[in-house]
Amino acid sequence: MAMRAVIVGGDAGGMAAVSPLRALQPDAEVIAFERTRWTSYSACGIPFHVSGKVAGGVDRLVARSPEQHRANGIDLRVGHEVVELDLDRGEVVVAPAGGDHYRLGFDRLLLGVGARPIRPPLPGIDLPFVHGVQTLDDAIRLRAIAEQPGCPQIVIVGGGYIGLEMAEAYIETGCRATIVERAPQVLGLLDAELAELVTDALRARRIEVRTGVEVLGFDDGVVRTDGGDLPADLVVLGLGVRANSDLARDAGIELGVAGAIRVDDRQRTSHDAVWAAGDCTASRHLVSGRPVYMPLGTYANKQARVAGNTMGGGQARFAGVLGTAISKLCETELATTGLRLTDALDAGFDAVAETVRSVTRAGYFPGAAPITVKLVGEKGTGRLLGGQIVGGTGAGKRIDTIATAVTAGLTAEQVADLDLAYAPPFSPVWDPVAIAARQLARHL
Amino acid sequence: MAMRAVIVGGDAGGMAAVSPLRALQPDAEVIAFERTRWTSYSACGIPFHVSGKVAGGVDRLVARSPEQHRANGIDLRVGHEVVELDLDRGEVVVAPAGGDHYRLGFDRLLLGVGARPIRPPLPGIDLPFVHGVQTLDDAIRLRAIAEQPGCPQIVIVGGGYIGLEMAEAYIETGCRATIVERAPQVLGLLDAELAELVTDALRARRIEVRTGVEVLGFDDGVVRTDGGDLPADLVVLGLGVRANSDLARDAGIELGVAGAIRVDDRQRTSHDAVWAAGDCTASRHLVSGRPVYMPLGTYANKQARVAGNTMGGGQARFAGVLGTAISKLCETELATTGLRLTDALDAGFDAVAETVRSVTRAGYFPGAAPITVKLVGEKGTGRLLGGQIVGGTGAGKRIDTIATAVTAGLTAEQVADLDLAYAPPFSPVWDPVAIAARQLARHL
Numbered sequence: 001m002a003m004r005a006v007i008v009g010g011d012a013g014g015m016a017a018v019s020p021l022r023a024l025q026p027d028a029e030v031i032a033f034e035r036t037r038w039t040s041y042s043a044c045g046i047p048f049h050v051s052g053k054v055a056g057g058v059d060r061l062v063a064r065s066p067e068q069h070r071a072n073g074i075d076l077r078v079g080h081e082v083v084e085l086d087l088d089r090g091e092v093v094v095a096p097a098g099g100d101h102y103r104l105g106f107d108r109l110l111l112g113v114g115a116r117p118i119r120p121p122l123p124g125i126d127l128p129f130v131h132g133v134q135t136l137d138d139a140i141r142l143r144a145i146a147e148q149p150g151c152p153q154i155v156i157v158g159g160g161y162i163g164l165e166m167a168e169a170y171i172e173t174g175c176r177a178t179i180v181e182r183a184p185q186v187l188g189l190l191d192a193e194l195a196e197l198v199t200d201a202l203r204a205r206r207i208e209v210r211t212g213v214e215v216l217g218f219d220d221g222v223v224r225t226d227g228g229d230l231p232a233d234l235v236v237l238g239l240g241v242r243a244n245s246d247l248a249r250d251a252g253i254e255l256g257v258a259g260a261i262r263v264d265d266r267q268r269t270s271h272d273a274v275w276a277a278g279d280c281t282a283s284r285h286l287v288s289g290r291p292v293y294m295p296l297g298t299y300a301n302k303q304a305r306v307a308g309n310t311m312g313g314g315q316a317r318f319a320g321v322l323g324t325a326i327s328k329l330c331e332t333e334l335a336t337t338g339l340r341l342t343d344a345l346d347a348g349f350d351a352v353a354e355t356v357r358s359v360t361r362a363g364y365f366p367g368a369a370p371i372t373v374k375l376v377g378e379k380g381t382g383r384l385l386g387g388q389i390v391g392g393t394g395a396g397k398r399i400d401t402i403a404t405a406v407t408a409g410l411t412a413e414q415v416a417d418l419d420l421a422y423a424p425p426f427s428p429v430w431d432p433v434a435i436a437a438r439q440l441a442r443h444l
Numbered sequence: 445m446a447m448r449a450v451i452v453g454g455d456a457g458g459m460a461a462v463s464p465l466r467a468l469q470p471d472a473e474v475i476a477f478e479r480t481r482w483t484s485y486s487a488c489g490i491p492f493h494v495s496g497k498v499a500g501g502v503d504r505l506v507a508r509s510p511e512q513h514r515a516n517g518i519d520l521r522v523g524h525e526v527v528e529l530d531l532d533r534g535e536v537v538v539a540p541a542g543g544d545h546y547r548l549g550f551d552r553l554l555l556g557v558g559a560r561p562i563r564p565p566l567p568g569i570d571l572p573f574v575h576g577v578q579t580l581d582d583a584i585r586l587r588a589i590a591e592q593p594g595c596p597q598i599v600i601v602g603g604g605y606i607g608l609e610m611a612e613a614y615i616e617t618g619c620r621a622t623i624v625e626r627a628p629q630v631l632g633l634l635d636a637e638l639a640e641l642v643t644d645a646l647r648a649r650r651i652e653v654r655t656g657v658e659v660l661g662f663d664d665g666v667v668r669t670d671g672g673d674l675p676a677d678l679v680v681l682g683l684g685v686r687a688n689s690d691l692a693r694d695a696g697i698e699l700g701v702a703g704a705i706r707v708d709d710r711q712r713t714s715h716d717a718v719w720a721a722g723d724c725t726a727s728r729h730l731v732s733g734r735p736v737y738m739p740l741g742t743y744a745n746k747q748a749r750v751a752g753n754t755m756g757g758g759q760a761r762f763a764g765v766l767g768t769a770i771s772k773l774c775e776t777e778l779a780t781t782g783l784r785l786t787d788a789l790d791a792g793f794d795a796v797a798e799t800v801r802s803v804t805r806a807g808y809f810p811g812a813a814p815i816t817v818k819l820v821g822e823k824g825t826g827r828l829l830g831g832q833i834v835g836g837t838g839a840g841k842r843i844d845t846i847a848t849a850v851t852a853g854l855t856a857e858q859v860a861d862l863d864l865a866y867a868p869p870f871s872p873v874w875d876p877v878a879i880a881a882r883q884l885a886r887h888l
Contacts, residue, residue: 012873045808045868053810060808063873286863298866301873319861326865335865364489364504366497394841400864400875401844407862408852417763418851419730420844421770421779422742424489429456429507429745431844 002027005311006092006106008082008247010034011041012300013278014112015064017308018074024312030074031104033094035081038136040064044297046139047162050146051169058136058143085109085251087271108273108311111248111261112304115241115279115295124218130235133162142166145234146173152233154178155223157215159186161327161334163238164198167207168329178208178230180223185211189325189336190388193355194372197390201332241295243280256282258293265317267307275311277303286320286407287339287385288347294323322386324403326396333396337403338386341376350379354440358432360394362424371395373436375402375412382411382444384437394426401433412441446471449755450536450550452526452691454478455485456744457722458556459508461752462518468756474518475548477538479525482580484508488741490583491606494590495613502580502587529553529695531715552717552755555692555705556748559685559723559739568662574679577606586610589678590617596677598622599667601659603630605771605778607682608642611651612773622652622674624659624667633769633780634832637799638816641834645776685739687724700726702737709761711751719755721747730764730851731783731829732791738767766830768847770840777840781847782830785820794823798884802876804838806868815839817880819846819856826855826888828881838870845877856885 005021005028007014018030045061048054054061069076077094083101084093091103117132119125132138145152146169154170156163159181167177179186179202186202186209187195199209216224223230243260254270256262260282267275278300285292299321309316324337344351353376361368369392376386387402389395405415415437422429430438449465449472451458462474489505492498498505513520521538527545528537535547561576563569576582589596590613598614600607603625611621623630623646630646630653631639643653660668667674687704698714700706704726711719722744729736743765753760770779788795797820805812813836820830831846833839849859859881866873874882 042806042808042868042873044866045806048809048868054808055810296866298863298873302861319858319863322863324863324865326867326870328867328869333870337863337865362486362489364486364498365492366499394838397838397841397865397870398844400842400862400877401848403863403865404845404848404854404859405852407858408848408854410848410852414763414851415848417746418844419742419763419766419768419781419847421768421781421841421847422488422740423770423772424486424492425772426770426777426841429486429742433844 002029003107004029004031004105005108005110006104007032007110007112008092009112009114010039010076010078011112011114011278012297013114013280013304014110015040015069016301016304017110017112017277017311018072020305020308020314021312024309024314028312032069032074032076033080033082034076034078036135036137037078038062039066039069039076039078041136042297043134046133046142047165047169049139050142050166051172052146058139061136061139082247085247087251087274090273108275110307110311111274111276111280112278112300113244113247113280115243117237118239118242119237120239122215122217127218127220129232130218130237132237133166142236146170146175151176153231154234154236155180155230155232156236156238158238158240159183159211160238160240161187161189161325163236164202164329165327166236166238167202168205171205171207178210180213180215180225180230181211182214183211187334190334190390191340191374194334194374194388194390197372198329198332198334201330205330241279243293243295245280248276257291258282260293266310267303267318268310275307277307284320286322288343290347292321292323294321296325322403322406324399326399328396331392332390333393334390335396335399336388337399338406339376340386340388344376344385349385351376351385352379352443354436354443356432356436356439358435359428360392361426362428365424367393369393369395371432373432375436375440377412377440377444379444382413382441384410384412384415398433412437412444416441446473447551448473448475448549449552449554450548451476451554451556452536453556453558454483454520454522455556455558455722456741457558457724457748458554459484459513460745460748461554461556461721461755462516464749464752464758465756468753468758472756476513476518476520477524477526478520478522480579480581481522482506483510483513483520483522485580486741487578490577490586491609491613493583494586494610495616496590502583505580505583526691529691531695531718534717550717552719554751554755555718555720555724556722556744557688557691557724559687561681562683562686563681564683566659566661571662571664573676574662574681576681577610586680590614590619595620597675598678598680599624599674599676600680600682602682602684603627603655604682604684605631605633605769607680608646608773609771610680610682611646612649615649615651622654624657624669624674625655626658628656630655631778634778634834635784635818638778638818638832638834641816642773642776642778645774649774685723687737687739689724692720701735702726704737710754711747711762712754719751721751728764730766732787734791736765736767738765740769766847766850768843770843772840775836776834777837778834779840779843780832781843782850783820784830784832788820788829793829795820795829796823796887798880798887800876800880800883802879803872804836805870806872809868811837813837813839815876817876819880819884821856821884821888823888826857826885828854828856828859842877856881856888860885
């Protein structure tokens with residue numbers, strides 16, 4: 001009899017498993033549950049919907065609609081929330097919107113249930129003007145505020161890059177935006193001196209950035225902080241996300257770092273009929289070898305592909321993560337991969353870092369912009385461990401060179417010698433990544 | 445006594461040696477000869493001077509002027525041509541412009557004498573309206589024509605990327621431009637189907653592209669071809685360059701592939717007091733291991749640094765070349781690295797290629813443009829051997845990821861698994877390079 005695969009979650013961490021599963025098990029019955037009305041959408045695109053940069057409705061952000069999934073032979077049930085896993089009986093308990101609970105049996109189960117925005121238990125956190133950024137319903141509500149007349153005042157709580165992208169989106173629509181961050185700097189994924197470059201760019205666009213300020217609570221139209229009250233027509237929470245692992249935990253499935261579901265490199269959980277992928281799971285860091293929680297859309301897609309393959313009997317493995325991330329804020333590109341210096345020291349590496357400043361193009365070429373590259377390497381081996389980049393157009397995607405080099409275990413010396421592409425519209429003769437690697441190699 | 449180092453050639457292949465040499469031999473006397481009046485300039489920038497894209501005089505393309513080199517303690521003699529190497533006596537014979545020949549002794553000699561545009565022995569090749577693209581004096585003359593009124597008709601002979609860049613430069617200044625290429629396609633560094641994408645972009649900008657046409661000679665105002673006469677106010681030769689190796693050959697120094705000076709990985713020639721670097725030398729290809737002639741500015745800089753180090757007693761090595769190249773033509777970016785399929789088969793690899801078409805950014809993000817990625821890999825080992833890219837803004841520099849992967853010996857599978865940077869303004873969720881690698885891996 002054909003296998004019945006049940007997928008919980010209609011976004012990448014679930015649905016991207018179907019095609020590799022079907023490649024191995026063409027007859028598999030696939031039933032998928034999604035509690036919202038949206039499937040396979042780009043949460044990363046929400047700030048660009050809010051800013052109006054992506055013209056048209058929010059469905060522009062949908063990569064594959066419920067109808068498309070159904071046309072692909074998937075029994076997809078939207079508005080259906082899985083509320084319990086009964087692993088002893090091999091069943092899920094489903095709560096359809098407005099309907100009665102029912103049970104459904106499975107042979108193999110994939111949890112692609114994602115994450116939810118962190119909402120600290122502050123007074124007033126549940127007031128209606130406090131929003132998270134996650135689903136496309138959030139996107140619609142957040143866009144509606146951007147379209148209001150009279151320059152609404154937006155307060156972003158948390159200075160991660162999603163929060164910063166939201167701040168820029170609102171500035172672009174004529175709103176006022178203030179970022180409140182408890183830490184001494186925004187963009188905790190970057191070292192302070194690089195984050196400072198981005199902060200300068202934000203401030204130049206009149207985004208107010210308040211670091212070292214703690215939010216104490218919310219009241220109608222007001223954000224209470226330890227630095228005084230801030231007026232706010234809307235509060236956007238940009239405090240990161242937490243894995244949706246309650247369902248798994250309640251069923252006795254092991255959790256790992258940050259309360260995310262622990263999986264092996266084949267995306268198998270501690271229960272032999274249950275797989276998990278995407279923002280609800282922990283990953284292994286490629287450099288430190290440590291378990292980490294890094295909820296990124298690319299991983300959800302890759303992990304779900306691995307899960308689909310191994311659910312179908314295949315031998316695929318998820319390679320692990322470097323934490324490569326990129327963003328564009330106020331024409332400033334920022335990117336990171338691998339270990340920062342503090343991460344590296346913390347992980348026990350005898351590490352040093354080197355920072356260089358160069359230009360994105362030949363100095364004489366129009367549009368040449370500053371670029372700062374910071375590289376981290378290991379003494380003794382000379383191996384590159386990570387890097388960060390902040391700069392103008394063309395700066396950010398250079399992080400891929402670093403990510404590739406770190407994955408391959410290249411030394412700083414080898415990176416300095418790489419045959420990277422040069423032409424005046426693209427790079428100075430010595431690519432900034434190579435310059436930084438040369439400098440770093442001298443210290444290793 | 446301090447060493448006397450004599451450098452022949454005032455551009456990158458010579459002058460970039462000074463700093464690493466001085467690092468090891470602070471007291472070395474450095475005397476450099478340059479036959480033109482220009483030093484350390486960007487020949488790659490000439491098309492952008494001609495188009496007017498680089499505002500200001502041609503000296504904007506000069507990275508370091510003769511005065512700057514002299515201020516750096518180099519006895520630099522411009523307008524001085526070295527006409528003979530007397531290796532038995534350890535002397536060079538110098539011809540100063542308008543002065544008498546003289547001899548000068550050296551302890552160690554570096555030849556950074558570059559290359560010169562190929563001028564086939566066709567009737568009329570020496571007519572004054574037939575120009576090469578090499579020195580800044582060429583740049584001045586070529587720019588002057590761009591500034592003439594009345595839409596001068598420019599004929600570019602040879603469809604390499606320098607020729608194509610020149611054609612675009614002239615179109616941008618209001619001239620008419622026709623490219624004549626003997627081969628069935630322009631851009632021999634790309635496979636036909638990718639070159640065709642660039643040809644389409646050129647034609648959309650009204651650059652006339654005539655392939656399969658042989659130039660027979662030149663007459664006043666006319667280019668004679670086997671497809672008929674073409675009117676021309678100016679002819680630009682874009683047939684590539686040939687190493688300036690006569691001086692070395694006449695002194696008994698061994699030449700290698702394409703008549704370029706043979707050097708080892710420390711940039712030493714067959715004579716133990718003579719080094720060479722840059723466009724006058726042959727290199728070793730990193731993938732095929734074969735000697736190749738690839739005259740690129742980045743190599744000149746890197747090789748001269750190695751030469752300076754090893755002249756000073758250091759142990760630096762030049763890693764070798766992948767032939768990484770990039771260009772931007774009519775908003776279309778093109779790039780290549782490593783072996784093309786034909787190169788790979790020719791070098792004895794059991795190779796296959798895969799081509800995919802994707803987009804440069806998230807499909808919904810403004811400015812998302814087509815990108816075509818072709819990758820070549822080796823069956824059995826699964827190793828990546830090379831790649832080519834053609835596409836819109838942001839496409840070209842992705843070649844660095846491929847160059848890094850090829851250098852590191854990564855398999856297509858490993859490249860598909862790389863943690864490359866994703867955000868909607870920069871990439872679709874699956875980077876086009878990873879998509880191509882995934883496709884290729886299926887065939888290896």
